[in-house]
Amino acid sequence: MSQTRTRATFPPPVMEARRWLEGVDFTQDRPLINVSQAAPVDPPPLALRQAMAEFAVSEDSAHLYGPVLGNPELRAELAQQIGTHYGADLSQVQVAITSGCNQAFAATISAVTDEGDEVILPTPWYFNHKMWLDMAGVRSIALQTGDDLLPDPEAARALITDKTRAIALVTPNNPGGVEYPAELVRAFYDLAQEAGIRLLVDETYRDFDSRSGPPHDLFQQPGWDETLVHLYSFSKSYRLTGHRVGAIATSPNLLAEIEKFLDTVAICPGQMGQFAALWGMQNLSQWVAGERDEILDRRAAIQDMLPDLAEKGWKLLGLGAYFAYFEHPFDLPSDELAKRMVAETGILLLPGTMFMPQDDPAGKRQVRIAFANLDRKGLRQLFDRLTDATF
Template sequence: MRFSINPHIEKVIFPPIVEIKRSVVGDAAPCGKPYIDLCQAVPDYPPAREMVEALTARLHEPETALYTSDEGLPEVREAVCRRYRRMYGASLSADSVCLTVGASQAFWLAMVALCAAGDEVILQVPFYFDYDMALGMMGIRRVYAPFREESGGLPDAEAIEALITPRTRAILLVTPSNPTGVVIPPELLDRLFETAKRAGVALVVDETYADFIAGGARPHGLFGRPDWRDHFVHIMSFGKTYAMTGYRAGLLIGSERFLHQAMKAHDTMAICQPTPTQIALGYGLDRLDEWVASNRRMMERRHDRFREEFTAPGNPFALVASGAFFAWIRHPYRGASGWSVARSLIEKAGLVTLPGEIFGPEMSRYLRVAFGNIVEERIPEAVSRFRELKGEEAG
């Protein structure tokens, strides 16, 4: 008799980027056009040269090859605190910071520390698919806060409050949003914090794209609240900030009470963030603010260009929301699944996008476009391929 597999994981979708890339064969699409990859949010530029050099200079030191303490090197966590003071006006202590293997692992630590199987987490639709997948395989019930197109997918504090039950453990948000790019305004985050406080649940916020908020605006003031530790958990990835996605640089910020428990999971999963990653991060956190800001300005130019080209009259695809690396668009093929439209875009236009349904129920009318993936000069070409599909049937 074959061994059985966890039925929770069997029900989870296959990694959608891997799945969609199976349809991308060779260099050019069946229509003859070279592919334009708009499906994954990865900076197309390398990390700062001086950061790589600083790491290279330390690679021969024996300590670079060793574990660090589970939570990470104190000097790196202190550099995190200094950066959070500049960026958020926060006065954090290094004890509130745990360095993790990407934001992905920070998320697992948070959920394992907060929830047991059968508990509930509220997710705003459209959600970041990896988080929905992870919760599914942990046997945690996902409760979906519905998408409101007119607000571009911003959460509605009352709607979320109405979904809270005695089993709710967390409200999970991503701002700027993956997939819509929408930034939750600080006042709304404050209201959601109050909602979480009233219910005695955690407000877990992933801010992976915080460094790409237009104008470099302060993301929120939650760290300034005297009671933030009782209700707020922050997840961050430095993968996009410092163009180091492969270094797997993430972090988790929360109260010492919460991190004490999360550390147990960290020890069993990874022990610590890779030491070379910590060294690179330790360099970048204090020295690369201007490098990060100039990349943000470049992304803003891509965004402006994308919006301008995409929303000019005559496009059968509608721009519903956008920001940071992403645009959330509505396709014109009523009744067709997002998967069939995404596959058809690959075949007929060489455009690789992600189908809406992986981001939540009833999302098949939408596609996610990661315009952050392509240089500004390629944007008109990418957008013109959407526009040329006018009148054609997809799927």
């Protein structure tokens, strides 16, 4: 059987993990605690769903094609809100809407790379970024991080070759949860600008950042759009995961190249999701602020509960947004541990091996917990089970 682009990469990790549930019975006394996927399990707030229903019934445009780069009203609103959030001036022509943030990444990579080119990814990496690079014939160059999970710009500098086309960062990080300091993000921007490559900054979880004010000053730099490609998602902030709405902010020239990819793959983003994103930005700022407060409270709860787990040898490496990233204490690899935990503890989480190169032993000692769907009671149950676990 010949090697193909899809055979060059691994199966979707979340779907693989779900298969571990087959044949396992969970009791009422010990139901499954699923911390494998970073997606809200609740639907959008009722007011948004009602607005979407009215839009679907009353507007013929809800069911038709739209502009490839997204509806002008949504692009303009997002440009204005990015500008407000980051203290900068953006134009609608610097913003495009995509069918989810994964598509935003895929479209950008297709526009800035050729087969055999290289993109630098800090590890642990977001597995869908690695998967797309594999399928695009682009080499993923692993930038190892230390126990703080923060990438080093000077270490990245040493990895740049004449094939390097981009560095891709995720902050707040998936899977690590860490929030990259503003000066660190700026250092990577300066490095990318100096090297003549693109800096991709995926801020899918920016609305759950614990810091107030702009998380970095990249949008304030002259000619920022010639270096920065900013990626964003509406999925988490407005619970629109099933509607697939993401966004890109960068130069109009690069968006013209990205448009070719988008037109070929999806023609245009869905009208229902775009309407929901626009309505949400215009009407749900206070609701989103409440969602952020709830996530930050759950993050604080993890800090409160951490000492009991630490006594059992667990080490917290990163915490933020939707994620807690741990080094586990057991004498078995994390991929084996994660499978056994389903039946033996009733917990479904993802092993660090899904976020690391195969030859990096650190992944065998790490696990990711996506905690956003657990309240304090649920987190207490999770930590009690982890504390009691023996392997």
